[in-house]
Amino acid sequence: MEESTSSNLLTETLNLQPSFAIRQILQGTTRGKEIVQSLEEKRSIISKQRKQLVRLLVSHLLETNGETPSTDTKKALAVALVYEFPCLLDGTGSGYGAWYTTGRNHKPATGFLEERLRNARKRMRILKRPRHQEQQKEPTVPSTPEYDVPPEKLLEMVEWMKVNRYPVSQVEDYMNQTALHRGKWIRSNGSKSLPEILTEFPRLLDNPGMISQDFQQLHPEAVRELFQNWATMSDQILTYAQREGKLPLVFDDMTPDRALKVLLILLPPSVYRIGGKVHRPTIEESRKSFINIQPVGTNMVQYLQTVERTQPFPHILCLGDDMTTCQTFTIVSDNAIETDTLLGAVDLCFKAFFVFDLNYTKQCLPTWEFIQQAVYNIDGK
Template identity: 50%
Template sequence: MEKFGESPTSETKKALAAALIHGFPSLKDESDSSSGFGYWFTPGRNRRPATGFLEERLRNVRKRMRKPARSQSTQQTPPQSSEAGTRRTFIPECTISEERAIQCKEWLKHNSQPLNQVEQYMQDTAVYRAKSLRENGWDIQGIRQEFPHLFTPGMIAQDFQILHGEAAPKLFETWLPLFKDKILHLARREGKLISSLDGLTPDCLGELALSQLPTLLPPTVYRVGRKVFRYTIEESKLAFIDHKPVGTNLVEYLHEAKVSRPYPYVLSLGNDIWHTSQAFVILDGEALEQNTLLQAVDVCFKVFYIFDIDYTKQCEAVWKFLQNAVYEIKGGEESKPATSLRAAILACK
């Protein structure tokens, strides 16, 4: 950097990468038949940023160099924290070096086999990934580009388990035995649930209880500048769990969702809201299939933490209730309806 500055040209970085593998042939990228230094530096194309170990190293050095200036500016002007910022939790220390984490990250960008190695590298880089996401603030498309295997089944849950171990199994452990019946009782008491529940299995009742949360936790008023907004309960339902009949054309549905619904949510396919045939987490227009609706809600909740993004405004009260009451993760301001619902649940016998 002393010679070429903070942001050397692409040609300079190519020359550095070429010189590196020329001096150390064992570091050559055998999968790159054109230059041999793909792992070390690959120029950006089609609006995509450059990648490689050298590029990552330069980015990290630039961040360290600019931190003092950032801290001075934040002392002068208090930061306007996002909702995600107010509920952020402690990230543990990484168990591998930054250089090793970058190597694993680059390997994961270009490989999907063997699966056991993918899983191991994802596990090893979970803390590094969490810190990178928090520092860079990428949107979902940017995250997909940087960490494509987060979209691989099981990886979101694995990252959450590493970062928030005690909270990870809470929904599965508590929803059916502790929350299901009380939620349904309160929904019926308030006239939100009028259908007969006779003959429904515990799993079906658990799914029905989840679908009742938006009716018990109506969206609160919020401001953007001078404008005041308040979503309807129906909008909250759709942003939490969108229920569609079996046979829905998923290709068309996902195409529309990618354009109009940029936030994570759950899609349930079934002939009625009591029986879910298929459940998905919809993320950036992609359907991540889950075994049950409960698992889909669990993974969707964890997406907000792993991707370090704000809860969806339409159903923010629902996610905050799950965060505080079910997962028992502290942080962020709970809405008054959520506080009231928690009190009502505690009062139920």
């Protein structure tokens, strides 16, 4: 089997262009030499060395091929790596899938090299972004055709919904007809605050499905992405977390919900500034800002009053414990919207950030950015 894999790799290595001199790339640095020595003497490397190996190779890839190397180029790098050091072959059919797997069926490419490249590109774009860009961002509502509704009728429907919650069918119809007007209003002359938006459009939170309906107007192609992709993606995340030693080997707990909770460990919070002070959130702060786990029987009125002061941003509330989830809610302002599943709560919370045009919570920014780009396939917010 190994001989067959090696033969196939040799064929791919000879056929793929460009070629990569893996050993030469690594031996250009002190740490790279240590990695080569470990691979030759021990036929293995530890996790820290593997990360350094990926950093060195992706750095070389960026220097020689720019920010967007082709699929064949990335594949050639992965093939050359495992051909040069067969001990790095993995259990996938290709033998190099853990290092790079081509995207297909509208799913993004994966693997250590791809993930590092994606993160490197993200950092480059942030560095290139003007500091004033956040204050001057343009409205993000796509140019979708408006309903053929006169402006005076739109305003009439908006005013009616400020004082009426029923009949539900009429509220849903009015909300649907005013969705694009609402999106443009929220983003006009700078984003509005959450209280301002809810004063103008109170039905967004007290009628189930309204946030998702508005999100569909903004990104119709992304509405079902989380539910369609998470089962497959969660398996990959859990496998990666186990391999990195971030997750105990508990087979009964290898669920999609567990993958959501482990994201924060795999994507630690970034340092940010509050005024002139640098703040480095703890994993616990990050976790509570994303999924706040509270015991069953938590006083919801008291909880909402507390988080209105301490967590005035959309997040998920999970009643239960780290192993068992009993109830889930999406918290927006002082409103708790109950959902059937934890996945549903994450989906609704993500869509709330877009509908209300809110910046992601700093304490868990990398997690929300990952969900946006890797799961929903939406470019930078």
